[in-house]
Amino acid sequence: MSGKPVLHYANIRGRMEPIRWLLAAAGVEFEERFLKTKDDFEKLKADGSLLFQQVPMVEIDGMKMVQTRAILNYIAGKYNLYGKDLKERALIDMYVEGMADLNELIMYHEFKIAKEKGHDLASILDKATNRYLPVFEKVLKNHGQDFLVGNKLSRADVSLMETILLVEELKPDALAKFPLLKSFKARMSNIPTIKKFLQPGSPKKPLVQEKDIPSVMAIFH
Structure with a gap:
C-alpha cells in the first residue's frame, strides 16, 4: 500500500500505544481501524492479514506487519530514530x-x-x-x-x-x-511532534476505564 500507515487494534493503549508514540514522534500521520467486536478480529485472521493470528498489525510500505518489536524496529529505522551504528x-x-x-x-x-x-x-x-x-x-x-x-x-x-x-x-x-x-x-x-501528540484530541489513548474492560476482553477472547 502507499500513503499513511494503517493501524489495526482495539481503541485502547495496549501493545499498539508504543507504535502510536513512535509514529507521532517521527511526524508520521496514520489511520486507525479499530477492532470493535470479536467478529472484526476473526475477519482479520480469516483473510490472512495476521501472520501469527495476533494484533497489533500495521499496514506500511506494502507490508502487513505484526509483532510489536518488529514494527517498532522498522519504524525507527525508516525514520532515522535508531542510532548511527x-x-x-x-x-x-x-x-x-x-x-x-x-x-x-x-x-x-x-x-x-x-x-x-x-x-x-x-x-x-x-x-x-x-x-x-x-x-x-x-x-x-x-x-x-x-x-x-x-x-x-x-x-x-x-x-x-x-x-x-x-x-x-x-x-x-x-x-x-x-x-x-x-x-x-x-x-x-x-519537541513539536511530541507536543502535538500530547494535546487533547490526538491519537494518544487514555487509561482503560473499568466499565470498558469486559467489551475489550470480549474482542480478544
Whole structure:
C-alpha cells in the first residue's frame, strides 16, 4: 500500500500505544481501524492479514506487519530514530527492552480487578522508582547529553517519555528524586511532534476505564 500507515487494534493503549508514540514522534500521520467486536478480529485472521493470528498489525510500505518489536524496529529505522551504528542500536535496544518490561507490568495493571490493584500498584511503583527510573537518571548523568544515545532523538527517548508519563499516572510525584528525568521530560514535551501528540484530541489513548474492560476482553477472547 502507499500513503499513511494503517493501524489495526482495539481503541485502547495496549501493545499498539508504543507504535502510536513512535509514529507521532517521527511526524508520521496514520489511520486507525479499530477492532470493535470479536467478529472484526476473526475477519482479520480469516483473510490472512495476521501472520501469527495476533494484533497489533500495521499496514506500511506494502507490508502487513505484526509483532510489536518488529514494527517498532522498522519504524525507527525508516525514520532515522535508531542510532548511527550498531553500538548505538545495541544501546537503544537495551534501554527500550528494559522499559518494555516495566510498561508491560503497567499495561496489565489496567486490566486487574479493583481488589487486586493495591498490591499490584505497590509492586509496580517499587520497581519503577528503585529499579528502572534510577537507571535512566544515571544514563543521562553519565552521557551528559540531552538524549539517551548519541546526541539526537531516538526511539529510546520516545519510549522513556512514554514510560515516564505512564508512571506519573500511577504516582504523580514519581520524578521527585530524579532531576535529570524531570528536565528530560520538559525537553521532550517541547519537541513539536511530541507536543502535538500530547494535546487533547490526538491519537494518544487514555487509561482503560473499568466499565470498558469486559467489551475489550470480549474482542480478544
